Amino acid sequence: MKKVLLSLEESKDNQQLLSLIKKQSDIQLVDLAEIKDDKFTVIVNGPLTQLADILMTRYKLISQIEEVLFVGGTDAYGDVTPVAEKNVYADVFSAQQVFLSTVKIVMFGLNVTEDLQNRALAPLVYLKEPSVFVKEQCGIYVETKGKVTYGKTVTDVYSDFQFEDHHCEIILDIDIEKYNSIIKTL
Amino acid sequence: MIKKPINVILDGDPGHDDAIAWVVAKASSDFNILACTAVNGNCSAAKAAFNSQRVCALIDLDVPIAKGQDKPLVIESLKAPTNIHGESGLDGPELPMPKRELEDLTAVELMIKILEETEEKVTIVATGPLTNVGALLLVRPDLKEKIEQISIMGGGIKYGNWTAAAEFNILIDPDSADIVFRSGLPILMAGLDVTEKALVTPKDVEEIKKINNPVADIVWQWLEFFYRFHVSIGYPGAPIHDLCAVLVLNHPEIFDLQEMYVEVETASEYCKGATIGDINNITGKKPNATVQMDVDREKFVEYMIEAIKCYSEDN
Numbered sequence: 001m002k003k004v005l006l007s008l009e010e011s012k013d014n015q016q017l018l019s020l021i022k023k024q025s026d027i028q029l030v031d032l033a034e035i036k037d038d039k040f041t042v043i044v045n046g047p048l049t050q051l052a053d054i055l056m057t058r059y060k061l062i063s064q065i066e067e068v069l070f071v072g073g074t075d076a077y078g079d080v081t082p083v084a085e086k087n088v089y090a091d092v093f094s095a096q097q098v099f100l101s102t103v104k105i106v107m108f109g110l111n112v113t114e115d116l117q118n119r120a121l122a123p124l125v126y127l128k129e130p131s132v133f134v135k136e137q138c139g140i141y142v143e144t145k146g147k148v149t150y151g152k153t154v155t156d157v158y159s160d161f162q163f164e165d166h167h168c169e170i171i172l173d174i175d176i177e178k179y180n181s182i183i184k185t186l
Numbered sequence: 187m188i189k190k191p192i193n194v195i196l197d198g199d200p201g202h203d204d205a206i207a208w209v210v211a212k213a214s215s216d217f218n219i220l221a222c223t224a225v226n227g228n229c230s231a232a233k234a235a236f237n238s239q240r241v242c243a244l245i246d247l248d249v250p251i252a253k254g255q256d257k258p259l260v261i262e263s264l265k266a267p268t269n270i271h272g273e274s275g276l277d278g279p280e281l282p283m284p285k286r287e288l289e290d291l292t293a294v295e296l297m298i299k300i301l302e303e304t305e306e307k308v309t310i311v312a313t314g315p316l317t318n319v320g321a322l323l324l325v326r327p328d329l330k331e332k333i334e335q336i337s338i339m340g341g342g343i344k345y346g347n348w349t350a351a352a353e354f355n356i357l358i359d360p361d362s363a364d365i366v367f368r369s370g371l372p373i374l375m376a377g378l379d380v381t382e383k384a385l386v387t388p389k390d391v392e393e394i395k396k397i398n399n400p401v402a403d404i405v406w407q408w409l410e411f412f413y414r415f416h417v418s419i420g421y422p423g424a425p426i427h428d429l430c431a432v433l434v435l436n437h438p439e440i441f442d443l444q445e446m447y448v449e450v451e452t453a454s455e456y457c458k459g460a461t462i463g464d465i466n467n468i469t470g471k472k473p474n475a476t477v478q479m480d481v482d483r484e485k486f487v488e489y490m491i492e493a494i495k496c497y498s499e500d501n
């Protein structure tokens with residue numbers, strides 16, 4: 001049984017995610033107030049504000065987080081600015097808090113989610129069948145001081161992995177056919 | 187119809203790929219080379235100037251050569267790497283000694299002199315950090331009207347190489363690059379997006395070995411030196427970055443060219459020196475640069491080899 005904590009902004013897409021997750025017999029939604037020692041996965045589709053708040057206040061939970069499946073960011077091109085994606089741009093400082101933490105983050109960025117019908121479902125498909133996704137371990141940080149690059153998720157995946165720390169994973173490709181067929185089974 | 191040659195000033199920090207770019211430019215009747223100016227980058231400005239003199243001696247290019255300032259416009263210089271181009275900035279085969287003295291003028295003064303004297307517009311091919319060009323535009327903005335365009339090797343729309351977000355030439359002197367991109371002049375940008383596809387493979391080097399003229403003999407040794415480093419970090423060959431900035435002028439058809447607004451990040455934690463290209467026109471700003479995003483590698487190598495063959499006596 002997979003325990004999952006959701007941090008979603010209100011949207012139709014996230015409604016669909018929520019109702020599909022509730023149908024899954026192998027996934028159990030957890031409530032922040034009731035979490036004890038269990039390991040859990042966090043799915044974020046929205047700004048990283050809530051997760052950053054958790055990391056800053058309830059830092060004992062950090063070791064219990066298996067991974068954060070984050071829908072947002074980008075490997076290069078953005079949608080709010082030339083380099084920043086909406087969910088990161090909405091709260092750049094919280095996003096950087098999360099990426100600076102030791103928690104493992106799997107980033108479903110614009111580079112791959114652009115081609116999806118509903119990008120909110122990507123983490124769920126990932127939990128069901130990770131082989132749908134091509135990913136690479138790398139470093140990711142969020143630019144908080146740039147004039148032009150404010151809110152950019154900076155990754156070293158294309159530049160010789162030159163950050164010292166590589167506790168993130170970036171999704172680089174999705175087998176769309178497989179992805180769609182898994183969604184039909186949910 | 188005879189095409190009018192393109193007047194160029196070659197500004198760079200030779201450097202193996204700068205040198206090859208100059209070899210190719212000199213070989214082609216498409217270019218009228220007016221001067222060479224050396225900039226601090228791959229190596230110190232002094233080394234770059236000496237290398238410029240020796241490259242000019244090799245290819246019999248008798249034009250004024252001048253040395254630029256020793257550091258970037260605003261910030262301090264990063265230590266020049268020696269693992270890519272070697273201690274001299276152009277390690278490998280022994281080159282002829284200089285045939286022509288350096289000018290008494292600085293690089294920027296020489297650029298100003300050439301632009302003041304010219305009646306036709308001049309294209310600046312800048313294959314190192316943009317310190318000399320940035321200084322020129324700051325000091326004499328009135329001379330912009332004499333500049334046709336600036337063809338640079340630098341930056342990367344999608345990624346960097348020296349840091350995760352920044353390419354070496356722009357990172358060395360982001361402030362100068364910022365001046366250049368804001369200048370309003372047409373910018374042709376060969377960033378890593380294209381230059382890392384402009385690869386010369388060991389098989390191509392074998393072709394050049396067969397040409398058997400004094401320039402070819404040097405070029406294949408440069409290439410062997412240059413790709414030793416690149417193969418060690420996993421490339422299938424050596425990217426001849428700087429040659430893109432030349433070939434885009436006389437063979438634009440072999441490149442995928444995209445117009446976009448490019449801005450240089452000058453104040454940032456992770457992205458200093460990054461060239462941010464608004465590839466999807468999110469800002470709505472008018473494009474200021476024509477960016478090379480891809481190249482027909484086969485043609486690229488073909489034009490390079492064709493140029494090197496021009497140095498054979500029977501040619």
